[in-house]
Amino acid sequence: MSKDGSAFAYPMVLAEAAKWARKNSLWPMPFGTSCCGIEMMAVLGSHYDLSRFGAEVVRFSPRQADLLLVAGTITTKMAPVLRTIYDQMLEPKWVIAMGACSSSGGIFDTYSVLQGIDEIMPVDVYVPGCPPIPEGVIHAVIHLQNIIDGNIDRVPAEKPTHEDAMNAMLYRKPMTKDIASSWRVTQQGIVPGTRKE
């Protein structure tokens, strides 16, 4: 801006600059509740060094963070706490679900564990692994930078429906009419359909 208030840069250029600044200074709010938290420390440490991607300034206050890095098992009792932290973060904000537990509940399909944090908040990037290797987390951060840049669309995270899950487990293309007539997805699982040859 010049002294009389008139803009010397075009809004388009400003938007690009804002994107560039945001993607290269992602301040993560770490939420490490189990072994993934240890791996996250390795990512932030000097060996893997997340600061190469501008995301090393770990803020333990949600007001100062852009990126919520959920690493670990979230119990149903912890879920309201996590949701509060997400609500306290200022826009724009992004979420990475690191590891099997925060993505889907992992092996803890029990009475006390939330089956994936996408039940309570939108998730941008899921990192598979138990725990994920540090390279996986770095890949997630780079992927998130691409999302912020606009190269990849920001898809709102939705919990897959029962049918989606069944499709994923079939190891084949999503159900077309042809396949759907030979197999039927019900609440009980996949049952042979009534296709007349």
Add this chain to the structure above:
Amino acid sequence: MGNAYAENAPFMKRQTELVSRLNQKYLQGGLSEGRKLEFDKLNEPIIWVRDGKDLITLIKMLQHDDACMLDYLSSLTAYDNKDKVDGLKRFVVVYNLFSTTKHVRLRIKLAVDLEESAPTLTTIWPAANWLEREVWDMFGIKFDGHPNLRRIMMDERFTGHPLRKEYPIKQREPFADNIPFHLGPNPLPKSEKL
């Protein structure tokens, strides 16, 4: 295994002395009727007590016995005996005791039925407070005389006791908010207690 035993020889010797002492003093005579001594696969002694009253008497005696001095509660837990492997009663409460001076270990087991309750050990060891709350939370075993018997791990609005065998393992009860954090002996209103 041989080496492990050789390394643990002094401990095994102490444990043998403990067992002979228990046999002499606590497992014979009219007062100790109904108590039973058994050994697990690692040859560690286990005493089955007759009932809750007997448990308190035995623990108080063991605490001040010169040869045992079992003055430390290592852990307090329970297990569901639904398949009736260990007697006819539904639950078994397990007390692991340790002596800080004699360095011996002893396990005491108390069988508790569905409608029965166990005596509290908070009068002897204040540390039993939270452990008994955990047992109550997970199994629903009541402890008589406990100062603050409410859930410790699950939400206080949770129904059922998840470590009971009949509890469906995937039955979740998520709540949209947390109850306010509170400490103290009995912060909840009387109507909400238990």
